[in-house]
Amino acid sequence: MYICPNCGNFKFTAFRCHSRFCPTCGNMYSIDRTTAMSFKIIDVQHRHCVFTIDDSLRPFFLKDRSLLNCLFSAVNSVISRMFHKENKSELFTPGFICVLHTFGRDLKWNPHIHCLVSEGGVGNTLSWRHFKHFNYHFLRDAFQTALLNELHQKIGPAFKKVKSAIYAKDKNGFYVRAMPNKCNPSQVIKYIGRYLGRPVIATSRIDSYDGDFVTFHYNRHEDNKLITETVPVLEFIDRLTQHIPEKHFKMIRYYGIYARHRNSDNFLRKAISREKHNFFLSLNRWRDSILHSFGYDPLKCPNCGKTMLFLELYFNHNPVPLHELYEKAMQKHRCRSPASFSYLPKPLFS
Structure with a gap:
């Protein structure tokens, strides 16, 4: 969860699914592998x-x-x-x-x-x-x-x-x-x-879906001609799932x-040093990758435009009741400084 220190707006961000079928995770995996390749080239x-x-x-x-x-x-x-x-x-x-x-x-x-x-x-x-x-x-x-x-x-x-x-x-x-x-x-x-x-397949190549059929397009490799194809949804899913690699392959x-x-x-x-490699892994690549790939800042508050701050949901491996977190935070949603969230146990707020 992220929270805006200016207006108190909340935003949930899902964990990575690590699937190549996911546009976000697939792109992140590609960036990671490209970086690893640059260490050797x-x-x-x-x-x-x-x-x-x-x-x-x-x-x-x-x-x-x-x-x-x-x-x-x-x-x-x-x-x-x-x-x-x-x-x-x-x-x-x-x-x-x-x-x-x-x-x-x-x-x-x-x-x-x-x-x-x-x-x-x-x-x-x-x-x-x-x-x-x-x-x-x-x-x-x-x-x-x-x-x-x-x-x-x-x-x-x-x-x-x-x-x-x-x-x-x-x-x-x-x-x-x-x-x-x-x-x-x-x-x-x-x-x-x-x-x-x-x-x-990139999401930009999927043109329409009516519940029964999926329409997508591609440029034919032989002559670069634009081809539009409409297939039943189950056939479309079958074409996708056959490319899921075996585990650990x-x-x-x-x-x-x-x-x-x-x-x-x-x-x-x-080749790039191990120290530089570790430094690269410590950077916030998720935010920069989303901004570069999809054109928007995932941590920009949609209400006031301020940068949202990370709000941890777990403390000492014990989950904080979400409704209590909402109630306490919403009571002070008009706060202008992160210091107003001092009631949260450290390091819940960072």
């Missing part, structure tokens, strides 16, 4: 890559969510091999961060990996070497082979026919977007941050020099 050129799969593979990942780990391991092996091929004695290791997305713009099941890759790596003897060229054809073919082999190993002989059909259909491998971005790390973090923990994973076991490398000394 080094000041070198990065590239945003997208690894996609064949349509016929999507039902396998939907039926067995544990297979989503194969997407991460396939991307990890392919990128590592591409850099190791540059010099077999140095075995250059890049830094890359993988983010799993299970939905497309139409909200249907479409698992794919967004990957932020450094355009260079650390060698066994060399501290850093920059690579301008990514072997696009190798990424397509190698990712297809690595993923299909892992799925075949997990699923068993029943996957052999599907594997053969996909090789015949996708002769050039799976589509991988790895074009140069030419953006600095701060822009890269802001760009990739849009894919971290955001809700499946990691949607963001760090590899190469960004992996946790590599954090002791001298090359990563540029």
